[in-house]
Amino acid sequence: xxxxIVIVVLVAIVSVVLLGISxxxxxxxxxxxxxxxxxxxxxxxxxxxxxALQYEPDYSELIELITECNSNSAMICxxxxxxxxxGETNIKGILSSSFKVGEDRPIKGYEFEAVYVNEDKKDAIxxxxxxxxxxxxxGSEYISSAFPGTxxxxxxxxx
Amino acid sequence: xxxxxxxxSKTGQVKMQQMAFVLVAIIIFFALVALIxxxxxxxxxxxxxxxxxxxxxxxxxKKLAGSAELFVEGCSNCVDFDKAVILKERASYKGFWNLxxxxxxxxxxxxxxxxxxxANYDECNKIxxxxxxxxxxxxxxxxxxxxxxxxxxxxxKCEIGKIYASGEQITG
Numbered sequence: 001x002x003x004x005i006v007i008v009v010l011v012a013i014v015s016v017v018l019l020g021i022s023x024x025x026x027x028x029x030x031x032x033x034x035x036x037x038x039x040x041x042x043x044x045x046x047x048x049x050x051x052a053l054q055y056e057p058d059y060s061e062l063i064e065l066i067t068e069c070n071s072n073s074a075m076i077c078x079x080x081x082x083x084x085x086x087g088e089t090n091i092k093g094i095l096s097s098s099f100k101v102g103e104d105r106p107i108k109g110y111e112f113e114a115v116y117v118n119e120d121k122k123d124a125i126x127x128x129x130x131x132x133x134x135x136x137x138x139g140s141e142y143i144s145s146a147f148p149g150t151x152x153x154x155x156x157x158x159x
Numbered sequence: 160x161x162x163x164x165x166x167x168s169k170t171g172q173v174k175m176q177q178m179a180f181v182l183v184a185i186i187i188f189f190a191l192v193a194l195i196x197x198x199x200x201x202x203x204x205x206x207x208x209x210x211x212x213x214x215x216x217x218x219x220x221k222k223l224a225g226s227a228e229l230f231v232e233g234c235s236n237c238v239d240f241d242k243a244v245i246l247k248e249r250a251s252y253k254g255f256w257n258l259x260x261x262x263x264x265x266x267x268x269x270x271x272x273x274x275x276x277x278a279n280y281d282e283c284n285k286i287x288x289x290x291x292x293x294x295x296x297x298x299x300x301x302x303x304x305x306x307x308x309x310x311x312x313x314x315x316k317c318e319i320g321k322i323y324a325s326g327e328q329i330t331g
Contacts, residue, residue, distance in 0.1 A: 004181045008188060015192055019199070036217075040301040040319075042236045047267070047303070048316045057314040094319055097269040098301075 034138040037155055041142035044094050045153065051077035051086045062090055066153070067146050070116045070125045084125075091128055099157065101131035109133040109158045118149030125151065133158035220300040220324050223261070231305050237317060238263055240306040243286045244275050259325040260297050261289040265304050267319040297325040 045063035052059050053068060056078055060068070065087035068075050075083045091112060101107050109131025116123040139156035223229070224238055228246060231237035243263050264272060265284040275283035304320030307313055 004184060007185060011188070011192060015196070018196075036300065039221075039236055043301045043303045043319050046234065046237065046317050047319055048314075057308075057310075057312040059314065059316070061317070094267050097267045098319065 034140050034157075037138060037140035037157060038142065040098065041140060041153055041155055044091075045142055045144065047090065047094065049086060049090050051079070051081060051083060053077060053083070062087065062094075063144050063151075063153075065090070066114050066125060066151060067144065070114075070123070070146060070151060088126055088128070091126060095128065095155075096130070103132075106159060107131070107157050108135070111156045111158070112154070114151060114153045116146060116149055116151050121149070131158065135159065217298055217300065220298050220322055223256075223324055224300065224302045224322055228255075229263075231303075231315075234303060234305065234317070236301075237303040237305050238320070238322060240265075240286070240304050240320075243288065244277075244280060247275070247286055247288055248277070256289060258289050259291045259295045260287075260323060261325075262287040262323045263302075263304060263320060264323070265318050265320040295325040297323050299323045 045061065045066075047062045048059050049062055049065060050059060051065060053064070053075065060077075065083050069084040069087050073082075073084050077083060077086060091114075095110060095112060099107050099110055101109050109129065111127075111129040111133050113127050114125040116125055133156060135158060137156045137158040139154060141152055141154040144151045144153070224236060229238040229242055231239045240263065263286050270284060272285040273279065273283040275286045299321045302320055302322050303317040305315055305317040308316040
């Protein structure tokens with residue numbers, strides 16, 4: 001009888017430990033990488049704007065406007081619009097049409113950042129956000145070359 | 160002649176019976192533990208299968224974006240809208256993709272979806288290549304939708320779009 005009780009206790013302890021290990025959910029990380037968001041950023045950076053820097057119809061992609069805005073914020077397009085204003089308008093339009101945010105929606109908010117990084121130096125180029133971002137989020141980054149540094153374009157979708 | 164007689168100890172017999180009961184109890188106990196473990200372990204199987212199906216569908220959408228029929232040179236995440244319109248009209252491509260649903264839509268600039276045909280190609284923003292009655296679970300992915308624009312000189316214009324697909328395999 002004592003032996004039976006010992007066996008039961010041992011099995012119960014081992015079962016509880018194994019159960020705890022198998023049922024333990026991964027701690028919901030504050031942020032997760034997302035390939036879908038990376039694809040979106042890749043598409044967004046390749047968007048053909050209506051701003052031509054040299055001549056028409058050599059219209060620039062959005063990533064070119066961001067790069068140009070970083071190196072020369074006074075640059076203007078052939079249609080007299082400032083590259084930084086044009087870039088910001090396009091980014092806001094693309095984000096607002098692609099992601100509907102709201103308290104009652106799956107996406108509560110988003111944050112987009114374009115930052116020039118060169119060793120320890122970081123200069124913000126664009127910082128666009130909408131809604132509320134204080135919980136868990138999914139995000140990704142799209143990096144482009146801007147010699148001698150790089151431009152890191154990051155997007156966080158908050159839920 | 161001396162008769163042989165075995166003497167049975169009552170205490171010994173009781174102990175043997177006790178041992179038998181204990182063994183049966185241990186077997187039943189372990190069977191219950193195994194039952195509980197199996198029910199917990201297989202409880203999440205359906206959810207895992209669903210997640211796997213979803214992941215496969217997302218991979219399918221990415222594969223479609225890079226397929227030779229819609230490929231844009233120099234751009235890994237682009238689909239050629241001009242090619243898609245031509246494919247829609249080609250009878251030889253009916254049934255080429257073994258899918259329940261396959262469509263490409265330009266999402267920015269935002270506007271009401273207008274299905275493309277040869278007559279309205281300049282104003283349209285959506286091409287539905289396959290639309291079966293029961294498409295199943297439709298997945299989508301962002302892509303760059305590119306076409307040749309002829310206003311102000313010919314140039315390649317790429318816009319933000321989505322590719323929608325449902326199904327499990329493509330040929331080619």
